[in-house]
Amino acid sequence: MSNLAGSVLVGGGSGFIGTAFSQLLRSKGYGVLIVSRMPGPQRISWTDLVENGLPANTMAVVNLAGQNVLDPTRRWTPGFKQNVWNSRVNTTQSLAQAILKAQNKPKVFVTISGVGIYQPSSTAEYNEDSQGKKFDFLSELCYEWENVGKMPAHLGVRHVIIRSGVVLGKKGGMIRHLYLPFYLGLGGPVGKGDQKEDVRGVLNGVAPQIVTNKEFAKTFAKALWRPALIPIPEYALNLAFSEERAKMMTEGQKVVPKRTLAYGFQYKYPNIESACREIVKS
Numbered sequence: 001m002s003n004l005a006g007s008v009l010v011g012g013g014s015g016f017i018g019t020a021f022s023q024l025l026r027s028k029g030y031g032v033l034i035v036s037r038m039p040g041p042q043r044i045s046w047t048d049l050v051e052n053g054l055p056a057n058t059m060a061v062v063n064l065a066g067q068n069v070l071d072p073t074r075r076w077t078p079g080f081k082q083n084v085w086n087s088r089v090n091t092t093q094s095l096a097q098a099i100l101k102a103q104n105k106p107k108v109f110v111t112i113s114g115v116g117i118y119q120p121s122s123t124a125e126y127n128e129d130s131q132g133k134k135f136d137f138l139s140e141l142c143y144e145w146e147n148v149g150k151m152p153a154h155l156g157v158r159h160v161i162i163r164s165g166v167v168l169g170k171k172g173g174m175i176r177h178l179y180l181p182f183y184l185g186l187g188g189p190v191g192k193g194d195q196k197e198d199v200r201g202v203l204n205g206v207a208p209q210i211v212t213n214k215e216f217a218k219t220f221a222k223a224l225w226r227p228a229l230i231p232i233p234e235y236a237l238n239l240a241f242s243e244e245r246a247k248m249m250t251e252g253q254k255v256v257p258k259r260t261l262a263y264g265f266q267y268k269y270p271n272i273e274s275a276c277r278e279i280v281k282s
């Protein structure tokens, strides 16, 4: 299939989500080429991309690159914030420009952003029709990150934006450090890929069940066979991560995957219990 249909170019395909996604694509017979800062087989560099453009036979382009915002070893300095920004906005822009220049356009450009584009609220419920807003550094980042990916759509390349909630998994992301209020059950494939060729626009990448931090912590503890968890005080998170970053863990939004469900997406782990059971499975 990969030789006939072409391959998928995945920015940040070496990461936590990117590795799982690339494995899924390969298991379906697609070729995968990763854009990475590190050399390796089936990889190109960001400089290669800018200088040589899209590799021949690229049928789809996906960007999953981004400096880990919650890296506890990195202080929230202006320099680090710039890395966080550039690693998302500039990589998305490089891929968008390569698509614009390509003679043979890929069928689809998929970019990720975060539910951080929705203002935390204890009452508001957001779906994909809700407008993103700029109210802090992370929301401005999400806004710009989504925006720079939109250019190829003007030339008819289908653009899908996944506004992802926190991704739970054994191999990376926040689960390694902390217990968090939101989760995304990594979805299984839905029917045949060719049924989904009309998907475009924003999709909320969250599971249909909304849970609070407390509910998540309780369920996760139960899955780990622990009787209770000691709550992490907010001031400790503020101290360790700085308030601007800690907000990602201490505040939350109620986000509903309305369009995602309307497209018929089937979740492999639709509720918090099944997601937690999968995480702790050794």
Ligand SMILES: NC(=O)c1ccc[n+]([C@@H]2O[C@H](COP(=O)([O-])OP(=O)(O)OC[C@H]3O[C@@H](n4cnc5c(N)ncnc54)[C@H](OP(=O)(O)O)[C@@H]3O)[C@@H](O)[C@H]2O)c1
Residues within 6 Å of the ligand: 012, 013, 014, 015, 016, 017, 018, 035, 036, 037, 038, 064, 065, 066, 067, 068, 083, 086, 087, 088, 091, 112, 113, 114, 115, 164, 165, 166, 167, 168, 172, 173, 174
């Ligand atoms: N995990 C979550 O819960 C979550 C939630 C919402 C949104 N997202 C977004 O989804 C994307 C993937 O998340 P993830 O958890 O898979 O991330 P990750 O594993 O921390 O990193 C993804 C990849 O980004 C590349 N990268 C890291 N720093 C970079 C830099 N300074 N410049 C260019 N590339 C850099 C790395 O690839 P190389 O080392 O190969 O260059 C890395 O493998 C990120 O943009 C993230 O913000 C994640």
